[in-house]
Amino acid sequence: MPDTPLAPGSTIGILGGGQLGRMLAMAAARLGLKTHIYCPDTDCTAAQVADAATFAGYEDEDALAAFAAAVDVVTYEFENVPMATATLLAQDVPVRPGAKALGVSQDRLTEKNFLRGLGIDTAPFADVANLQDLEQAIATIGCPAILKTRRLGYDGKGQARINAPGDAQAAWNAVASQPSILEGFVDFEAEISVIVARATDGTVAAYDPARNAHANHILSVSAVPSGFAASVEARARALAEQVVAELDYVGVMGVEMFVRPGSNDLVVNEFAPRVHNSGHWTIEACVISQFEQHMRAVAGWPLGSPHRHSDAEMTNLIGDDVNDWHRLAAIPGNGLHLYGKGDARPGRKMGHVTRLSPRR
Template sequence: MKNNHSEIFTPGSIIGIMGGGQLGRMTALAAANLGYRCHIYTDEINTPAAQVSEQVTIASYEDIEALTQFAETVDVITYEFENIPLSTANLLSQLKVLRPSPSVLAISQHRAYEKDFAIQNGVRVAPYKAIKGIDDLEPAVEMLGTPCVLKTCRFGYDGKGQIKINSFDEIEPAWNQLCGHDLVLEKFIKFEREISVIVARDVNHHTKVYQPVENRHVNHILDTTIVPANITEKTTNLATTMSLMLANSLNLIGLLAVEMFVMEDESVIMNEIAPRPHNSGHWTQDGSQTSQFEQFVRAITGQPLGETGMIRPITMKNLIGNAIDQVPVFFNDSNAKIHLYGKAEVRPGRKMGHINIITKN
């Protein structure tokens, strides 16, 4: 495996980004501002990231020949989403420096492994049970109680791949919808609010933490992020400590977003992690000393991390589906900073862009 822990890549180097979505797009734009060039690897045509990058390879994420040729053209590789095959990450890490490492990807792309890792490191999660077959499900529901949520261990985001079970009568229908995948059953917990924290960690193990933000979802999709979060100092400290501990335990080089539930007693429970820029971090583009995308580029190239202080309160609003039609209104608002993703097709539930709205408090 290539040395993944100390090598520094100077401006002018080429960053390979696995994935062509909006996170790759905004990472590529930040990289260009720092003097880096980007080569996007994606299995789709006309992707948001490819529109703003110097090079693009369009091929399957399991095409060994294409992956090898791609690696030959870049200096360091990263990924903008977790759903690339682990075998692909392992191959790329043999050819070039891959940050974050395949071991980080292996944990973060599988819900059960993610929760196991959290428990092993003293991080509180909702009670859960790995489900291998239908015979595991009813005893697990009995153990955890209803309501509970059956989730796929992989490929789940924005509410996809999960079904709430409210009674024993719903066990078999839930299984029929999700069987064929690794599954995990989670106890449904009541919480006060959802927050997230983003941590950056560099090749020298230095860390920078963005302050906790409050996230509000509509139909399981992030709708609004409010900065700063309306939480106590106790919760802030617990959330920050948890996030730093996870990043250090993973031996992360890059970014780690940690989603959490805030409980009535002000404690926090980890929901899930993502080793990349995160939707809830978009506010940093217009409200922080260093955007999460610039920070990500700094971390993976071995450069010093930027400061993460909030320079002004922000409310981030996702433009989902037809909400993109509201953009003309925001052009007339001097407090609205518009970020569009260049997606040609509008679909329900599809993130088309976001608006960072500068607020007074």
């Protein structure tokens, strides 16, 4: 990879066309950088604000070659970019983050083993290739537990809760008999997440941990400060920094963790090799948002300060929540973000709103 930072006017290619790609493109524009979206969906929201767009499948080698020739570096806004796509592009243009992070994060079993290999605590887990494996895993881990497909699940998709051993068959059917892992439940006080960035020169910057609340398996609210002791927050940042360093990572990553009750112990749930929903508060509460930070990193620029100047609470607008946009827009102090999507389907992220307050 070239060490020379990309000059303003250079083009960053973004694989994926969702709201994260949209906000990345908007952040790049602030720095005078151009963006080129690559997405199969001609109605993707990121293309509405980008300088260029290619609408083609991730397996279309001719389209990918033309895309690589039109950009100076490639990044992605979702972690399920096919490995073959990233590998092909990397032959002609830098791809940041690299294939190693994609490969680890795309498979829950690989991810858990990677974290355990670093000495990082995770939920108890077991590989499940068939119904017999599942029954043995339940006997070992106990109930309740969650069966998750090893690949492609998000926001509660590809998961089935198991409350008793007799639920095994129904759970296996629910994940369509796909290779999976069984995860035991972790007793925790709250989920927190750390948005961490790493530059091409190895510099690392981590934002303050956010406390997260979910509804129907989808992130509902992220708030900073987390309310936990400084020692807990320092430990959370250190774990996130350890993960990006081990992966030789370039860009922004979201690392989700559980805080065990009455202790400083942290259990890492998972990480996402991209900007993260729980970091949206950084747009209003920091001079350098997670989106600008990611663009800086992949362009080879110096990282900006992750300092938070205000307390913040970010609330996702899911499905019909977006229909309340007029009232939300009228509330003083609201930072309203609408993603330009069409139908407000149940469970679909349509926007978010962030409220600031003086830093405590």
